[in-house]
Amino acid sequence: xxxxxxxxxxxxxxxxxxxxxxxxxxxxxxxxxxxxxxxxxxxxxxxxxxxxxxxxxxxxxxxxxxxxxxxxxxxxxxxxxxxxxxxxxxxxxxxxxxxxxxxxxxxxxxxxxxxxxxxxxxxxxxxxxxxxxxxxxxxxxxxxxxxxxxxxxxxxxxxxxxxxxxxxxxxxxxxxxxxxxxxxxxxxxxxxxxxxxxxxxxxxxxxxxxxxxxxxxxxxxxxxxxxxxxxxxxxxxxxxxxxxxxxxxxxxxxxxxxxxxxxxxxxxxxxxxxxxxxxxxxxxxxxxxxxxxxxxxxxxxxxxxxxxxxxxxxxxxxxxxxxxxxxxxxxxxxxxxxxxxxxxxxxxxxxxxxxxxxxxxxxxxxxxxxxxxxxxxxxxxxxxxxxxxxxxxxxxxxxxxxxxxxxxxxxxxxxxx
Amino acid sequence: xxxxxxxxxxxxxxxxxxxxxxxxxxxxxxxxxxxxxxxxxxxxxxxxxxxxxxxxxxxxxxxxxxxxxxxxxxxxxxxxxxxxxxxxxxxxxxxxxxxxxxxxxxxxxxxxxxxxxxxxxxxxxxxxxxxxxxxxxxxxxxxxxxxxxxxxxxxxxxxxxxxxxxxxxxxxxxxxxxxxxxxxxxxxxxxxxxxxxxxxxxxxxxxxxxxxxxxxxxxxxxxxxxxxxxxxxxxxxxxxxxxxxxxxxxxxxxxxxxxxxxxxxxxxxxxxxxxxxxxxxxxxxxxxxxxxxxxxxxxxxxxxx
Numbered sequence: 001x002x003x004x005x006x007x008x009x010x011x012x013x014x015x016x017x018x019x020x021x022x023x024x025x026x027x028x029x030x031x032x033x034x035x036x037x038x039x040x041x042x043x044x045x046x047x048x049x050x051x052x053x054x055x056x057x058x059x060x061x062x063x064x065x066x067x068x069x070x071x072x073x074x075x076x077x078x079x080x081x082x083x084x085x086x087x088x089x090x091x092x093x094x095x096x097x098x099x100x101x102x103x104x105x106x107x108x109x110x111x112x113x114x115x116x117x118x119x120x121x122x123x124x125x126x127x128x129x130x131x132x133x134x135x136x137x138x139x140x141x142x143x144x145x146x147x148x149x150x151x152x153x154x155x156x157x158x159x160x161x162x163x164x165x166x167x168x169x170x171x172x173x174x175x176x177x178x179x180x181x182x183x184x185x186x187x188x189x190x191x192x193x194x195x196x197x198x199x200x201x202x203x204x205x206x207x208x209x210x211x212x213x214x215x216x217x218x219x220x221x222x223x224x225x226x227x228x229x230x231x232x233x234x235x236x237x238x239x240x241x242x243x244x245x246x247x248x249x250x251x252x253x254x255x256x257x258x259x260x261x262x263x264x265x266x267x268x269x270x271x272x273x274x275x276x277x278x279x280x281x282x283x284x285x286x287x288x289x290x291x292x293x294x295x296x297x298x299x300x301x302x303x304x305x306x307x308x309x310x311x312x313x314x315x316x317x318x319x320x321x322x323x324x325x326x327x328x329x330x331x332x333x334x335x336x337x338x339x340x341x342x343x344x345x346x347x348x349x350x351x352x353x354x355x356x357x358x359x360x361x362x363x364x365x366x367x368x369x370x371x372x373x374x375x376x377x378x379x380x381x382x383x384x385x386x387x388x389x390x391x392x393x394x395x396x397x398x399x400x401x402x403x404x405x406x407x408x409x410x411x412x413x414x415x416x417x
Numbered sequence: 418x419x420x421x422x423x424x425x426x427x428x429x430x431x432x433x434x435x436x437x438x439x440x441x442x443x444x445x446x447x448x449x450x451x452x453x454x455x456x457x458x459x460x461x462x463x464x465x466x467x468x469x470x471x472x473x474x475x476x477x478x479x480x481x482x483x484x485x486x487x488x489x490x491x492x493x494x495x496x497x498x499x500x501x502x503x504x505x506x507x508x509x510x511x512x513x514x515x516x517x518x519x520x521x522x523x524x525x526x527x528x529x530x531x532x533x534x535x536x537x538x539x540x541x542x543x544x545x546x547x548x549x550x551x552x553x554x555x556x557x558x559x560x561x562x563x564x565x566x567x568x569x570x571x572x573x574x575x576x577x578x579x580x581x582x583x584x585x586x587x588x589x590x591x592x593x594x595x596x597x598x599x600x601x602x603x604x605x606x607x608x609x610x611x612x613x614x615x616x617x618x619x620x621x622x623x624x625x626x627x628x629x630x631x632x633x634x635x636x637x638x639x640x641x642x643x644x645x646x647x648x649x650x651x652x653x654x655x656x657x658x659x660x661x662x663x664x665x666x667x668x669x670x671x672x673x674x675x676x677x678x679x680x681x682x683x684x685x686x687x688x689x690x691x692x693x694x695x696x697x698x699x700x701x702x703x704x705x706x707x708x709x710x711x712x713x714x715x716x717x718x719x720x721x722x
Binding site: 240241249252253254256257261348351352355356371375378379382385389392393396397400 | 428431432435436440443444446553554556557558559561562565566568569572662663666667677678681689693696697
């Protein structure tokens with residue numbers, strides 16, 4: 001071979017370029033896999049949005065969740081505004097309250113309606129607006145006869161306004177409520193503030209329940225799995241018995257037992273405040289730790305046969321150290337997945353309990369109790385049910401996507417589909 | 418095999434016994450009794466009522482009396498509906514609950530599993546995405562929301578009755594609300610399990626042997642992919658029955674779920690235990706059946722026992 005065909009490398013290239021890449025830890029690897037999963041990222045973003053909504057939201061929103069604006073009850077987010085004369089915009093609520101609004105939808109003032117101004121024969125109400133010196137500035141007559149009078153009914157409207165002798169029958173359109181962006185509820189509380197607060201309460205319940213569940217489940221499961229024999233048999237029989245009671249039934253019974261009991265008044269209310277927050281958390285914990293305990297036990301049972309556990313035992317490592325340093329860290333993947341799935345389950349159960357009237361009580365609110373409140377007025381004020389319902393669905397979706405993604409990322413063997 | 422079933426059955430009876438005991442004492446721990454009203458009864462009346470129902474005896478005696486009666490199948494009289502025994506009340510409530518529950522279960526099995534299979538066979542196509550999107554919505558929207566929206570619809574449409582079970586069309590709402598979550602879950606479960614099975618070697622072998630596609634799917638793949646689905650469906654049937662009280666509340670159905678919520682509020686001890694017992698028995702039988710079905714379907718499990 002011709003020697004001239006070879007050239008010398010310069011010194012920089014001489015060394016075999018070492019293949020250096022930072023070694024990935026388990027968690028780096030998990031994060032890398034999670035990032036590749038678009039749905040999981042969507043879920044993660046959704047979860048962050050929900051958390052920000054519940055934490056930062058109340059700071060931005062000027063209204064408090066329990067502050068009642070009695071002048072503005074059941075005001076929807078979309079206002080049907082009528083323009084009277086040149087400069088007066090009004091909105092008539094479903095509770096027959098006439099409200100002066102600005103052109104862009106701010107609630108300004110309510111008209112007063114004296115008993116004497118209600119004409120039940122002609123079916124008209126005359127509303128009056130007064131300024132600070134109690135001088136009458138505007139008089140508006142609302143004609144409700146359009147709902148009853150056979151001649152007027154054909155027009156298909158519910159009422160008309162008469163202002164300065166001119167009758168107005170058509171609204172100028174729907175305007176977004178700028179004062180209460182999501183409307184107000186039956187006590188005149190801002191729906192947005194209540195939604196933020198309710199989301200927060202639901203999240204607190206879910207997180208606290210999940211974290212305490214984690215501890216109970218991991219301790220119980222690992223003891224049962226690690227020591228085996230009779231310990232395992234007895235502990236697992238207890239789990240089996242709890243498991244063969246329909247959980248929801250048990251939850252309801254427990255809620256009733258705890259309600260107004262000595263334990264609730266003296267312990268739970270001091271820890272979590274009144275309104276049943278602590279009771280729900282205790283109930284959820286006492287029922288749902290079973291799943292976690294079973295999972296941890298199964299993991300520990302298979303992991304304890306591994307050589308490194310044998311090695312640790314031969315070296316005389318104490319049992320609790322083997323469990324805490326060797327077994328649990330290696331079982332962490334499935335544990336975290338169960339934990340992530342526990343959160344939507346808790347939100348769901350809480351919503352369910354509040355919906356049948358056993359959950360959070362007023363003035364505190366959770367997503368479930370908001371939905372429950374809304375459900376009773378859903379014919380007239382559908383927004384009061386739809387808003388919390390959509391929020392629950394959004395939260396469930398976000399946590400489910402994230403949970404699925406975490407399962408795939410933490411343990412590729414469990415990957416589904 | 419027989420020994421296994423006997424063992425399981427004995428354990429189930431023990432569980433039931435513990436459930437009854439637990440509920441019995443839990444209920445007595447609730448403040449207030451069946452004869453505490455907002456407007457208090459005269460002391461003498463209350464005492465006589467309590468005497469008539471044996472409530473003045475020591476708790477432990479009451480417990481043994483109750484358990485004795487239970488063994489003969491007598492669930493005792495209802496405290497708040499004096500004309501009826503708990504057995505009679507259960508007999509009127511169970512048919513309604515069972516009807517919607519049964520239809521919901523049929524619906525889940527015969528719609529959920531095929532949808533899951535189709536979705537798995539056509540994975541990553543528009544059909545698959547469509548099914549999965551609907552299934553995800555089903556999992557995320559709570560039953561009481563579905564129910565409430567249905568009632569809203571019924572109030573605005575003339576041909577759907579708002580509550581009750583008077584006409585066939587009135588079953589649609591309760592069944593959809595009741596089945597929603599589980600239907601979605603079964604679909605997703607079937608899909609993922611089917612896809613797992615389709616990747617197995619024996620499916621490739623079956624195909625390589627020249628079996629027709631339908632034979633591969635129905636004879637080899639479907640049977641194996643149903644194992645996790647069956648595990649879920651057993652307890653699910655029981656859960657659907659227990660989960661029905663929200664649906665019954667929304668749709669004004671006189672079922673057993675309504676008795677449950679009502680009787681807890683009324684401190685109607687015997688009725689609460691009766692309903693709980695019904696649910697628990699049902700649940701335990703379902704779990705037992707799943708265990709047995711399991712060992713029939715999957716010989717590997719029998720061997721490991």
